[in-house]
Amino acid sequence: MENLSMQLSSSNLLAQRNLRVGLIGIGPHSEENLIPAIAVTEDISLIAVASRTPEKLERIKKIFPVVHGYSNWRDMLDPQIIDAVVISAPPDLHYEVAKVALELGIHIFIEKPPAPDLKTLLDLVDRVKKCPGIVCNVGYNFRTSGALKKAIALFKENDDSHKIVGCKIRFLSSKPRTVMWNNTSVLESFLYAVGIHALDFVVNLFGEPVKINAEILNLDNGQKFSLIVTINFASGFHTTLEMGNYSNKFDSRFEFLSSDGKVCIVDNLSKISFLDENISKVSPFNGKENLVYDYSGLNGGYERTGYSGEISVFRDMILGRLKPSCGISESVAVYKIIDEILRKTKEK
Structure with a gap:
């Protein structure tokens, strides 16, 4: 402060x-x-x-x-x-x-x-x-993260024909390790406090989920866990999420896959990497190299993480500059996924 x-x-x-x-x-x-x-x-x-x-x-x-x-x-x-x-x-x-x-x-x-x-x-x-x-x-805030928006824009910059069809997300945290908000478990507390961001991001990216699977590995007498979630969407796209509370800090990694086999990776909302065997055509690298883009800190931490972006979107909707979206109703699909994850992991 x-x-x-x-x-x-x-x-x-x-x-x-x-x-x-x-x-x-x-x-x-x-x-x-x-x-x-x-x-x-x-x-x-x-x-x-x-x-x-x-x-x-x-x-x-x-x-x-x-x-x-x-x-x-x-x-x-x-x-x-x-x-x-x-x-x-x-x-x-x-x-x-x-x-x-x-x-x-x-x-x-x-x-x-x-x-x-x-x-x-x-x-x-x-x-x-x-x-x-x-x-x-x-x-x-991940919806409006400047780093993620920049990555997706760069990913499509050279070829408008390819589109993102799959996404893998690593979303780790050091907390919560205890039950919070009157939830029934540490897992439920994590999903509502942390995992909800990753779930909203993929729903916003791919649309309505139609099939959800979840596997959990409990660690440290149940206070820590590793959770793998796979989601298929009505759009035909697919995502895999690795989530857990066993890290010593918040750690995120977004890996986007395009329809023509290109890969874009965003590490901790700061480093953007491109994996493409044809990258040598647009750069001095050969086909075994990666193209790395460091998202500049000059853009501001609140812009990079999306906090200023979400406030700006809220303002613009009120002032009539943007059509309302990201409304409360869009959370319903996310909550249904959380309920299904809890049901699937309880069955194991």
Whole structure:
């Protein structure tokens, strides 16, 4: 948080913007990712924050002097105060806040997971459908990752005829190692807290899943695990996901396969590699070499990881610059996959 304070103190990012935003929840994710992403996004202002912890409110107000602090989120949720709310709290509170915001006509950005379970999610989807003028987005930042978008664009740059038909994803984390959010297992907690990003990414890429298989290897008396998930889609495409909580840090690898046999790999949203026996035709490399593209840190960490991108998309949908998408209803397919993974692994 101190680094954020130093970054913002020498800039003009605190000037009043067009869209007034309130934030509910000041945990590590908000401080490290959401607040900086809002700060660097044009035409949007963080003008209110709700937290039950006075010390957190004071810390935020030192960096954002124009921000108003609220100990009760209901007092902040007022269309006279804010146009949109960013909710970064436990999933049961996501649901409660979203219900009230919809009734008041306030636009909603919900951090994942948007609801504690599929039944609650479907209820929220139904409520959103009854409020067609309200944007309700979910914080799936990998969709808007600058590195992944750049990789896909470069992958198709030289030949528009090939398309991505398959994807392998390695998605490892060091947590959770204990049950959280009233879930029934560490695996369920992981799927809703971490794995949900990879699942949303492939659903967004390939469409409706039709067949799901899952195999789990329990480690360290069940506190750690390795999970392999394969998904076939109605589009005919296929994906394999290797997920687990046994790493010492977050580690991601996306491997895209094109219809003409080309391969593109994105490691930790920073290094993009191309494997193609014909690469020597467009570069000084021979057919056994790889072409590597380092995604520049000059683009900004929040752009590379997608946090500023997801906030920009949310803003543009509210302001009518983009057609609404990535809405709450798009999470239904992801939750169904989670339920099927849990069912399949329980059967083993």
